Amino acid sequence: MSTEPFKNVYLLPQTNQLLGLYTIIRDKNTTRPDFIFYSDRIIRLLVEEGLNHLPVTPKTVATHTGEDFTGVSFVGRICGVSIVRAGESMEQGLRDCCRSVRIGKILIQRDEETALPKLFYEKLPEDISDRYVFLLDPMLATGGSAIMATDVLIKRGVKPERIYFLNLICSKEGIDRYHAAHPDVKIVTGVLDKGLNEQKYLVPGLGDFGDRYYCI
Amino acid sequence: MCIRNETIENSGDNMTVEDTSGNTRVPRYQPPWNTPYIIGIGGTSGSGKTSVASQIVTAINVPWTVLLSLDNFYKPLTPEEGKAAFENKYDFDNPRAIDMDLAYHCLRSLKEGKCFEVPVYSFVNHNRVPGKSIRIYGASVIILEGIYALQDVRILDLMNLKIYVDADLDVCLARRLSRDIVERGRDLDGCLSQWERFVKPNAVKYVRPTMRNADVVVPSMSDNRVAVEYLVSHIRSKLRAKSYEHVKELNLLEGTDLTPLDENPRVHKMHKTPQVLALITMLLDKTVCREDFIFYFDRLSTILLSKVLENIPLEGHTEIVTASNNAMANSAMINFDKVAAVDLIRSGDCFIHSLRKTLPNVPIGKLLIQSDSYTGEPQLHCEFLPRGINKFKKVMLLETQIISGASMVMAIQVLLDHGVSVSCIDVVVFTATEQGLRRILNAFDGKVNVYVAILVTTEQLHNGNKEWCLSRFVERLYFGCP
Structure with missing residues (x-):
């Protein structure tokens, strides 16, 4: 079971398996196929954890032997929103659990003139305000683009408490900055890194996730 | 004569x-x-x-x-x-x-x-x-x-x-x-x-x-x-x-010990999180279509297999340099190549899709054990096991439903006869009866680990309305033939 080390932060259980998976994806000598495969394994765990927080309602079904079984069923609809490009790596993990899930995209890049993040592109489901949203971005370092992406979602009518921000790696500093802007959004993560260096990169980190997943 | x-x-x-x-x-x-x-x-x-x-x-x-x-x-x-x-x-x-x-x-x-x-x-x-x-x-x-x-x-x-x-x-x-x-x-x-x-x-x-x-x-x-x-x-x-x-x-083999299985540290029950319970509800629903059944079973078994792997033994710790060029001492090392799986034909085959997605290289052995229709005795028909199976640190034994436990007891014995140490064996199963699990645990000094999604106790069976765990509906729906 996950833990909640800080309010609205859900950390995957730190099992032998998870610790070992992180060792593999952090290691700079890991090849790209292995990086992709083992990142995908972690992403699957994050998605399952996120889905666990969605509301359910009691439901009774008739079984094959004609007896009743009382379990639960999902209520509410979801969608995924990935922050281009690295966040797109997490879409398949979501699709593997929810076959026909709608996926919106947001592109945010650093403006060369102002050095601030700037929204370049957004494509979101029209009824997104009725949905639970899984915001996908593998790394939470300073939280700049995630904050801006969440702004976009809220501007489209999504309730903050219905947003789940899934990332593979984050730091306390990033969490604090993000929650200062959006305290009600729930963060689902797999590891808390020590902090950020002067260049605002995570330490010890795992390099540039998008580059390692797509290019290098 | x-x-x-x-x-x-x-x-x-x-x-x-x-x-x-x-x-x-x-x-x-x-x-x-x-x-x-x-x-x-x-x-x-x-x-x-x-x-x-x-x-x-x-x-x-x-x-x-x-x-x-x-x-x-x-x-x-x-x-x-x-x-x-x-x-x-x-x-x-x-x-x-x-x-x-x-x-x-x-x-x-x-x-x-x-x-x-x-x-x-x-x-x-x-x-x-x-x-x-x-x-x-x-x-x-x-x-x-x-x-x-x-x-x-x-x-x-x-x-x-x-x-x-x-x-x-x-x-x-x-x-x-x-x-x-x-x-x-x-x-x-x-x-x-x-x-x-x-x-x-x-x-x-x-x-x-x-x-x-x-x-x-x-x-x-x-x-x-x-x-x-x-x-x-x-x-x-x-x-x-x-x-x-x-x-x-x-x-x-069922024995007379009535300590609840929930208290047995070898029995790992899947947490009934809302997701897991919702998946189980859909799988038990008789109106489920096969396409959905297969999809949801694959999802559930992925969660179950991941739970089994949570306890994978560490290979020790090492220092690595991350892709951000930071040294990290004491990083936990695991090696999925030390894991093997053996499935019981045909029900264990329902796990193979998820297993391959979780551990692409895992060697998979197969056992065919069937019950004689006359005596009810389980009989070993064939065994194909990975070479050097006794060298693996973890051998997952897959079956979707344990009812009497007889074929699983026999399967474990086959692994032991091939030199697998009893503490390396993890039985992975979707539904199991208390009676079946007790036989398995008692037969091997309580040393086998069991990972189970749904455990139906003998008391629940006596109280009725859990009969579905006695019918082999999982493999029937997964493969679409009786």
Whole structure:
């Protein structure tokens, strides 16, 4: 079971398996196929954890032997929103659990003139305000683009408490900055890194996730 | 024909074992191949032993009936002996030509449930075929056939039924000639001289006296139909008794300990998170379509397999440099290559899709164990196991539903017989009854780990409305055939 080390932060259980998976994806000598495969394994765990927080309602079904079984069923609809490009790596993990899930995209890049993040592109489901949203971005370092992406979602009518921000790696500093802007959004993560260096990169980190997943 | 003082060993007499403190405890599991029914068939060369043996094999129709020929145990010849053999001057019909020690060792191993490599003998080269052997494991009936099958006292002691096939020596000669010339590529003169010099004298001197060791003497081929039918019905009744003992013993494994399984540290129940419960609800719903069933089962089994792997033993810790160029001391190391899986055909096959997604390289063994429709006894039909399975640190044993637990108990025994340590075995199952799980735990000193999604207690079953766990609906829906 996950833990909640800080309010609205859900950390995957730190099992032998998870610790070992992180060792593999952090290691700079890991090849790209292995990086992709083992990142995908972690992403699957994050998605399952996120889905666990969605509301359910009691439901009774008739079984094959004609007896009743009382379990639960999902209520509410979801969608995924990935922050281009690295966040797109997490879409398949979501699709593997929810076959026909709608996926919106947001592109945010650093403006060369102002050095601030700037929204370049957004494509979101029209009824997104009725949905639970899984915001996908593998790394939470300073939280700049995630904050801006969440702004976009809220501007489209999504309730903050219905947003789940899934990332593979984050730091306390990033969490604090993000929650200062959006305290009600729930963060689902797999590891808390020590902090950020002067260049605002995570330490010890795992390099540039998008580059390692797509290019290098 | 008469049948006398035949013995059948079963564990019925020692159901409970006294330990040193004088307390009785639940017995360990004895698979049927630890008490194989061993039949010896002796008789002179060409008397029709093979024919009687194959009639018995066909008629009893038990999986893992092994027909062993003493011919496989001919001693390898020295160069001089080999030269003599090619000149038809070597006495193959003397008891000394056969490696009785090896034959005894073989039967002993099989009787202990161990696997044995039987050498292959070439009649053309008069030697064992190098690097070639027949692996025998898990036999519940063994038939040892050969002219001296009833000679060695040690071997006789292991046999449950000893049959001597009797034929007139002239008839034997005629059969021998046609066989040796057509099947074994010899020439007529050589065969005749061999008969006169070796076969006939040895038959008279050594083989015929073994008739007195036999429980039954069967006349040769032409008119032995009634005799063989009689024998077969006798063997059948003995095998049935053995099956019932096996089933009875399996039932006894349930034990009398009533400590709730929830308190057993070896039983890992899947957390009923909202997701897991919602998935289970959809899987149990009889209106679910197959496409959805397969999808949701794959999802659930992925969660279950990941839970099993949470406890993967660490390979230690190491220092790595991350892709951000920071050193990280004490990083936990795991190696998924040390994990193997074995599935029980067909129900365990439902896990394979998720297993491949989780561990793409995992070696997968397969076991086919089916229950006899008459006695309910589980029977091992075949086993394909990854090489060196005893070297893996974790062996997952996959089955979707445990009901009586009998086939899983047998599957675990197969792994133990192949050198897998009991603490490395993880049973992975979707639904299980308390009764089945208790048998599995008790059979192996409570050392096997079990990972289960839905555990139905005996009390819940008695209270009704959990009968679905007794029907094999998972594999039926997953594969879409009954």
